[in-house]
Amino acid sequence: MKAAVVTIGDEILIGQIVDTNSAYIAKALDKIGIAVLETRSISDERTHILETLAYFQNRVDVVIVTGGLGPTKDDVTKESFCEYFDDHLIRNEELEAHVVALIEKAMKRPASQMNKDQALVPSHARILYNEVGTAPGMWMERADTVFISLPGVPYEMKYIIDNAVIPALIEKYERPYIIHKTIITHGQGESLVAERIEEWENNLPEFIKLAYLPNPGRVRLRMSARGTDEALLQNAIDAEAEKLKVLIGDIIVGFDEGETIEVVLGKLLKDKGKTLAVAESCTGGKIAQMITSVAGSSAYFKGSAVTYATEAKVNILKVEQQLIDVFSVVSSQVAENMALKAKQLFGSDYAVSTTGNAGPLKGDSAVEVGTVFIGIATPKGVYSERLDLGQPREKVIERASNKALEKIYHEILKN
Amino acid sequence: MKAAVVTIGDEILIGQIVDTNSAYIAKALDKIGIAVLETRSISDERTHILETLAYFQNRVDVVIVTGGLGPTKDDVTKESFCEYFDDHLIRNEELEAHVVALIEKAMKRPASQMNKDQALVPSHARILYNEVGTAPGMWMERADTVFISLPGVPYEMKYIIDNAVIPALIEKYERPYIIHKTIITHGQGESLVAERIEEWENNLPEFIKLAYLPNPGRVRLRMSARGTDEALLQNAIDAEAEKLKVLIGDIIVGFDEGETIEVVLGKLLKDKGKTLAVAESCTGGKIAQMITSVAGSSAYFKGSAVTYATEAKVNILKVEQQLIDVFSVVSSQVAENMALKAKQLFGSDYAVSTTGNAGPLKGDSAVEVGTVFIGIATPKGVYSERLDLGQPREKVIERASNKALEKIYHEILKN
Structure with a gap:
């Protein structure tokens, strides 16, 4: 067909x-x-x-x-x-x-x-x-x-x-079955991943095809199996995924059947009955937009404070002015404070924040273009992570937004 | 070529x-x-x-x-x-x-x-x-x-x-010239627009091609001229655009050479030295995301309060609880109050807001799926407009966001 x-x-x-x-x-x-x-x-x-x-x-x-x-x-x-x-x-x-x-x-x-x-x-x-x-x-x-x-x-x-x-x-039509499984890896480039799984790849069964899908910051490996026996295909693909876990388990961050992070995160929040809020600076509303593109997101999404201007961080999000003065607006301290304040203000169980410089110009920012801090507030505490995403602007926004949703997903999964 | x-x-x-x-x-x-x-x-x-x-x-x-x-x-x-x-x-x-x-x-x-x-x-x-x-x-x-x-x-x-x-x-290569001009009309369907300009269309010069680009809520008419004499092409296309103004001036909302509303709006705000803030409910961050997709938007964009949950509208945006109780959260009164409060909180010259039900489910909302109110706050006052956008969800979000940016664009142009 x-x-x-x-x-x-x-x-x-x-x-x-x-x-x-x-x-x-x-x-x-x-x-x-x-x-x-x-x-x-x-x-x-x-x-x-x-x-x-x-x-x-x-x-x-x-x-x-x-x-x-x-x-x-x-x-x-x-x-x-x-x-x-x-x-x-x-x-x-x-x-x-x-x-x-x-x-x-x-x-x-x-x-x-x-x-x-x-x-x-x-x-x-x-x-x-x-x-x-x-x-x-x-x-x-x-x-x-x-x-x-x-x-x-x-x-x-x-x-x-x-x-x-x-x-x-x-x-x-009577149709064959096509089954995909995508393994998401994080933190190593396409070449390194390929070297680590070379032997496994060479021994894949004929009916399973492997594709590398490099994205900024992660490589997805997609196996596709095609044939008439659905159970056989599914078993074969699952068995190969298990072998991969042994080989590169340290960099595997998830599996998906083609679903986006915002859909997967939404399901998890619904299942656990938890809520989420966001405080965004350099991602400019992208995270909120991704979350709310999913029908039914009002069940778990409280909202986002898109505080693009520095004074908005203070006036609306109530970020402590002193932190901005001492550490600058793009800093781990401000990212953490943004996440904490968003959690409090919106009354959510979890919150995630971004502050950074998406570029293209350095402007009056103290950090390099492409530097982004992500803050994560959970019921247990708050922490942050620094990303150096380079350029161009659209890549920085996209990658920081994806990363923020992935981080919060893993936090909720743990709890 | x-x-x-x-x-x-x-x-x-x-x-x-x-x-x-x-x-x-x-x-x-x-x-x-x-x-x-x-x-x-x-x-x-x-x-x-x-x-x-x-x-x-x-x-x-x-x-x-x-x-x-x-x-x-x-x-x-x-x-x-x-x-x-x-x-x-x-x-x-x-x-x-x-x-x-x-x-x-x-x-x-x-x-x-x-x-x-x-x-x-x-x-x-x-x-x-x-x-x-x-x-x-x-x-x-x-x-x-x-x-x-x-x-x-x-x-x-x-x-x-x-x-x-x-x-x-x-x-x-030596290349010919290709010149496009897009006329944006608003408020009438493709068929109606086509009927009104039928005679004009039949008399277009051979080297100018016309295309209809229907979008939810608007129809764009794109003229494309191709040839070796750039000035001749430009003059011919401008002359035809003038004729269109006579025929359908009442529904023309703008011209563009392929630029998006967020780019055009950004230029206008920069030219006029004015700033903008947003308060979003049903558009869920889409408006902020569109604005901040433009490099340099920090010069005029203060931020957006994405108050998805009703209590966030009260706690963060300081919308008056009484308005919500009396008129419901999806109402012209709440849309106007959201825009006003966003303007105050963010300290911007202009603000635009959305509140509505993007669907797919009616939920506990009092309004039909697809109903959206847009609030516009200017230095002179505030008003709102009701849209009935039907379904599906993605169309409602996209159309309401575009409409909000178009409305605020025309407001700023007037002042």
Whole structure:
């Protein structure tokens, strides 16, 4: 079972937007055992679309296309599908009623002619209903390849993938199993890790593939096993993970099945019935944003004091002015005081703080660009850790935020 | 002048990471007049890499490949390049000295053999030095196509693109001009906007292309002009923008050349010498994170009180308990009070606040999922606006954050 993902839109090709649709679709397909051979972003040109559809014909079982379904002239996906499938547009009355009802409910006005024309679809298309927008998804087949066209707006695409595409694919195909296990290591570079596990890697079974995913500060090792016997795959992958523990247990900080630290941390806090607060300086709200991107986070997240200006640390967070005067605002003492004060102010069980200089300029800061202190306050006490993260700015913010969430995760796990 | 971007890595194809490299590279190429024909993400397989290089041979002038340059076994880009160019690896001593010095400086340990082996490069490759990592960039040519291989780690790729690739491309090629202008409209859907400008669109000159970019809450219209006479292109695009103002001036909220609202807002605050603070509930730190993603934001951003829990609004932000009791925590009164208190506490000129329910569940909230109030405090007073943003959660957070920044931008512009 192989698939291809094609995203259509000049805004991707001029770099105006990042294509996040491909990753979402690839992950959803991977989860049901369909391997994505390739993803492509192409222009809104009829010939380019036709050439791409033809390329994947019979090379893959499923092609998922997003974009180019708007009601405006620059959107040509439907016409291109008609041409490729030698079909023509017809007005689907059931679909039109659906679009009209949707517009009237959401916009509180009657549907325009252009809205209604969203119900013009190729006569052989199976409709994949869109409950969160007016452009429908379409499922068409030629020879042994299924072509699915979806709107490019991410939440509309996601809605149709989750509610229509994945269930239909599960029904249509028998699929192999694909199982991943990611081992997160911390503190050694890719080369060193590779040297330590070289022999193990050389002896991996044929059906297990290993990938190194270096991130600032950590290397993730992802094993992927593919086959028809799910239990066998899972056992084999677990056994190899056990061998890794013996070899590099000192640098392994966790395992994951693809979940982000904010999701894992959220589950842990919920399980333990504990709450968290944050005090951020150089991460500028990134930590709070990560935590609250998880639905249900209000159950365990109290809030964050993003005290970017020094006086805000004193006025809002009640950090002791004396500590700032004596040790400077970027110091372990201030980081610890920030964490403690956040814990008190928000009334949480745990708190984590950041203070540092994300750069790009040193400004009037006493520390080097890239220096960040993380403070950790737990029911038992407070401590801090210094990070030297270099540049660029976005790396410093991202790495400090990830590290802060990882530190607090391990603290909660211990207690 | 045409280019293709190829990102290599199974982590993209299983959806473990979002490919952000393609957009960065596409934007950098577009800026110097090189149009990206297509971007592809492919697997770490030698045959897949070779097939892709061959596909773009002579179809484009430049192919930029990222990924697969790590020192580990799963990285096969260098071997694939050797095969494609009928070349072999040699040890580049200057490069090895560079890698050794880099490791010793950054890691405070001697370079390992695997580190040193990063200096094994195809004998015909022109080296693009990487000052922020050990994997070098490589420039190779076959017939009229240039193939550039870069590391996949985003900040390493960006460093080499900015410092080596773009300067070299500017030197090598005469390029046409590509000029974009984006008109941001607010408050009407794509179909309605399209109907209002239909005649204008039909009469656009051949060399200007129009694209509709619908976002939650706004539609951006992007004109792109391509040609050899820069002044002519700019004049033509400006003239068309003037015509649009006459047609839909009532819904145009701004123009941009690809800059985000947080960048535009930052410039305005700096120009006017004004400061900003934020009080966030349902946006959970997203607004602060957007503001502080801009380098230099400490000049105008005081901070944000991310008061996710209701008691945090009272304890930290000093929102009046009575307002919450009488009007509920998601109300215009509380939004306004949050903005006012943030302005006072942080001592800023302006403040913006959010309170709402981002969903997915209604919980014990009195309002519908997707209801958000934005509060705006200015030197002259305070007011609020209600948004009904529906679902899903991520859309509510994104749209409310964007809207909050847009509102405050227009306020500052007025004063």
